[in-house]
Amino acid sequence: MFNSRIKYLTMTALQQQLFRSYHTLHRACCNQVFDQRTRVIHKLHHQPQRHFVQAIKKLFHPSNAELNDLEEQAYGCTENGQYTRALWGFEQLMQKEPNCARYYFDYALTIIRYIDDPPREMIDDAHRYLEKAVELAPTESRIIKSYGQLLMNTAFDDKAKCIADARALFDGYCQRVLGGGGGDAFSSDHHYLQSALHGNGNNNDDIDSSDTSMHVTEWTDDERRAHYAHIDTEILFLYAQLLDEECRDYVAAKRMFEHCIYIASAQQCHYEQVDNYRLRYGFHLYKQQEFDAAIEQFKLIHENYRLHIEAYNADPNEGKEKRDRVHLNNYLRRRKPSTISHIFAHLYLGLIYGDLCEFQRSDHHFEAMMSFKDKFYVKNEHRVQIVLLCEYILHCVKMGHFERAHECWLEAFRLDKLLSVNTYPSVHYLGTTSYDVLTIGGHLFSEKGLTKKANRYFQNLMQMIASMPQEKLEKSSLFNPYYFYGVHCIKMEEFETAKQSFLKLCKMHPYFPEFYYQLSVACAQLKQYEEAQTYLMQAMNLNFRMIYPKYFANSDTIFKKVQLVLPEEKKQLLTK
Numbered sequence: 146m147f148n149s150r151i152k153y154l155t156m157t158a159l160q161q162q163l164f165r166s167y168h169t170l171h172r173a174c175c176n177q178v179f180d181q182r183t184r185v186i187h188k189l190h191h192q193p194q195r196h197f198v199q200a201i202k203k204l205f206h207p208s209n210a211e212l213n214d215l216e217e218q219a220y221g222c223t224e225n226g227q228y229t230r231a232l233w234g235f236e237q238l239m240q241k242e243p244n245c246a247r248y249y250f251d252y253a254l255t256i257i258r259y260i261d262d263p264p265r266e267m268i269d270d271a272h273r274y275l276e277k278a279v280e281l282a283p284t285e286s287r288i289i290k291s292y293g294q295l296l297m298n299t300a301f302d303d304k305a306k307c308i309a310d311a312r313a314l315f316d317g318y319c320q321r322v323l324g325g326g327g328g329d330a331f332s333s334d335h336h337y338l339q340s341a342l343h344g345n346g347n348n349n350d351d352i353d354s355s356d357t358s359m360h361v362t363e364w365t366d367d368e369r370r371a372h373y374a375h376i377d378t379e380i381l382f383l384y385a386q387l388l389d390e391e392c393r394d395y396v397a398a399k400r401m402f403e404h405c406i407y408i409a410s411a412q413q414c415h416y417e418q419v420d421n422y423r424l425r426y427g428f429h430l431y432k433q434q435e436f437d438a439a440i441e442q443f444k445l446i447h448e449n450y451r452l453h454i455e456a457y458n459a460d461p462n463e464g465k466e467k468r469d470r471v472h473l474n475n476y477l478r479r480r481k482p483s484t485i486s487h488i489f490a491h492l493y494l495g496l497i498y499g500d501l502c503e504f505q506r507s508d509h510h511f512e513a514m515m516s517f518k519d520k521f522y523v524k525n526e527h528r529v530q531i532v533l534l535c536e537y538i539l540h541c542v543k544m545g546h547f548e549r550a551h552e553c554w555l556e557a558f559r560l561d562k563l564l565s566v567n568t569y570p571s572v573h574y575l576g577t578t579s580y581d582v583l584t585i586g587g588h589l590f591s592e593k594g595l596t597k598k599a600n601r602y603f604q605n606l607m608q609m610i611a612s613m614p615q616e617k618l619e620k621s622s623l624f625n626p627y628y629f630y631g632v633h634c635i636k637m638e639e640f641e642t643a644k645q646s647f648l649k650l651c652k653m654h655p656y657f658p659e660f661y662y663q664l665s666v667a668c669a670q671l672k673q674y675e676e677a678q679t680y681l682m683q684a685m686n687l688n689f690r691m692i693y694p695k696y697f698a699n700s701d702t703i704f705k706k707v708q709l710v711l712p713e714e715k716k717q718l719l720t721k
Contacts, residue, residue, distance in 0.1 A: 212241060219251075228259050246282035249274040254291065257300065272301045279314065286377035289318050293383055297391070308391045315384035322376045323404070369411045378414065381405040382422055389429050393656065399433075402426040416453060420446045420486040427493060436497050443490040450487040454480055481522045485529065488517045492536055504544065511540045527560045534560075535585050547593045554589055558582050580606060584626045591633045600637075603630045615653055625650065631663060635670070643667040651680075658687035662703075669706045678707045 219234025235252040242248060253271035256263050263271075275292045282288055295301065296311035382405045388398035406426060409419045427442035457480045462469075495510035517523055518533050534557040541550035561582045587602035606626050610618055618625075627650040634643035647664035654660060661684035668677035681703065 212238070215241065223251075223255055223259070226259075228255055231255055244281060246278040246285060246288060249278040249281070250285075250288050250291070253278070257295065268301065283317065284321055284375075286380055289314065289380050290377070290383065293380065293387075297383070297387060308387070311387055312384075312392055315380065315387065318380055319384065319401075370413055373408045373411045376408050376412075378405050378409045378412070378418075378422070381408065382425070385429075386425065395429075395433060398429060399426075402429060416449045417482060417484050417486065420449055421484055424486045424489060424493075427490070431493060431497060436501065440494065440497060443494050446486050446490040450482065454482055454487075485517075485523065488514055488523070488533070491517075492533070495540060499540065499543065507540070508544065511537055527564050531557050531560050531564075531581065535581055538585050538589060542589055542592050547589070550589055551593075554582070554586055558586070580610065580626055584629050587633065588629045591629075591636060596637060599633060603633055606630070618653075625653075627653075628660070628663075631667070635663070635667060638670075640667045640670040644671065656687065658684040661687070665707065666703055669703055674707050677703075678709055681707055681709055 215234055215238050219231050219238060222228070222231035222234060232252060232255060235248055235255070238245070238248045239252070253274040256267050256271040260267065275288070275295070278285075278288050279292060293311050293314055296307045296314065299307045301307055301310075381401055385398050385401035385405055388394045388401060392398075402422070402425070406419060406422050409422060423442045423446055427439045427446075430436075430439035430442065491510045491514035495507045495514065498504070498507035498510065514533060515537055518530055523529055534553045538550045538553050538557070541547070541553065583602055583606050587599050587606060590596075590602060591599035603626075607630060610626055627646045631643045631646035631650065634640070634646060644664065644667040647660055647667060650660045651657075651664060661680045665677040665680035665684065668674075668680060
């Protein structure tokens with residue numbers, strides 16, 4: 146479930162409950178390293194997961210008794226676990242009604258969803274029938290979502306082809322539902338778009354009345370909802386994540402996130418659904434270093450939580466004398482959130498303020514995040530608690546609160562042990578379900594100065610993952626062990642080992658500038674200045690402001706050591 150530091154939290158058992166979710170975000174060592182854990186929290190909370198929609202229900206055909214009997218047989222066999230007979234029934238239905246998309250869709254869904262380890266021939270059949278279903282019903286949202294999620298999870302062919310097919314699928318849907326009048330409405334209803342994104346109400350001051358190039362449409366809420374009623378925002382959300390994570394088209398991803406939030410607000414969707422969109426959009430802005438805009442999205446999530454949850458659950462007798470307490474505070478009717486977006490919003494705010502060196506605010510949000518750990522809707526979700534504890538441990542290490550970090554690590558270790566007893570009985574070393582607790586433990590002991598203990602943890606960890614395929618490692622851990630091991634080796638002046646660790650990391654995740662930066666540091670310490678200069682230039686070309694000088698105290702030293710002169714256009718970025 147875990148990916149690299151900046152790659153999404155998304156989303157294992159917890160992924161099914163939250164948001165494949167979301168494969169996460171960040172955290173680094175003491176000097177504000179920009180973590181590679183993007184998919185972590187978002188595999189925990191947002192990301193597209195193998196969560197398939199319910200099959201389209203059978204319909205009654207009053208004029209065709211034969212179709213009714215075949216549908217009853219096919220869907221009945223599916224419910225009773227007789228999948229081979231169900232497939233035969235769907236084949237008969239497709240012969241009778243060759244232009245009915247839902248028969249092709251349900252045939253493919255039965256193979257993918259219900260049959261364990263289907264042979265390659267059946268997977269190819271499912272792929273072909275899904276394509277046929279999309280061709281027959283190109284705007285049916287349930288078909289588009291299921292097929293798109295399968296492609297994003299590379300269920301067919303190679304990964305590159307699946308990603309390209311998924312982009313073409315979502316792009317075709319957006320062209321059909323957003324083209325023409327739907328696309329024009331984003332500019333004509335400009336002030337509502339700003340209201341949806343910034344939460345400032347219908348503020349007409351945002352519109353320049355002297356701008357005659359923009360025709361402003363004054364819609365009522367009912368008119369706006371009716372105009373966008375046919376659009377499925379979940380498909381737009383999946384498309385935005387695909388553009389952000391796989392295609393790396395960040396400009397298009399940002400625009401699609403904005404459209405998603407805008408249309409969801411126009412449709413008056415439930416606030417928690419919109420908050421999920423805001424959380425992922427804020428994370429995208431955070432990765433792009435647009436801190437102010439990201440902070441705004443996360444604060445809107447907290448505002449909704451206070452308005453809809455805290456205000457509802459407030460004690461009506463609070464602050465009153467005993468004789469004045471006349472209201473009944475019925476805890477059995479307390480409202481609980483269906484998502485934990487507000488908790489992860491605190492996490493992201495803590496990370497952002499930490500990057501901005503506003504440590505008091507950062508500490509406030511991390512403590513607020515931890516206050517939710519024992520809430521009645523979180524305390525039984527051990528996987529969520531482990532993620533929160535690991536992030537809090539990294540914050541404590543960064544702030545120098547080692548005793549508090551060690552207490553939290555022992556609690557995370559205990560929770561991980563509980564999960565591993567029955568889940569992974571074949572794991573012998575410390576009985577862990579994943580490698581995060583070991584990774585964070587090694588990093589904690591390294592920063593605490595217990596180098597021998599840290600060496601023991603990291604050596605055992607490296608032996609465990611030595612023969613592990615890359616894809617399995619990404620799904621098994623949120624905090625990439627190679628990164629923390631490389632940082633530890635640099636601290637121990639084992640620069641050759643650190644170099645090999647960062648080389649593996651750069652091969653796994655070639656788009657993260659911090660890994661190339663750390664690799665250049667290791668090469669510079671080995672006096673391999675040409676290699677160091679090459680890797681440093683790669684890091685600069687990926688994201689210059691991330692590596693210089695804000696996030697690393699010794700950036701100036703490394704640039705001087707490798708004799709790399711900053712171009713003028715790069716220097717100008719530092720002043721923005």
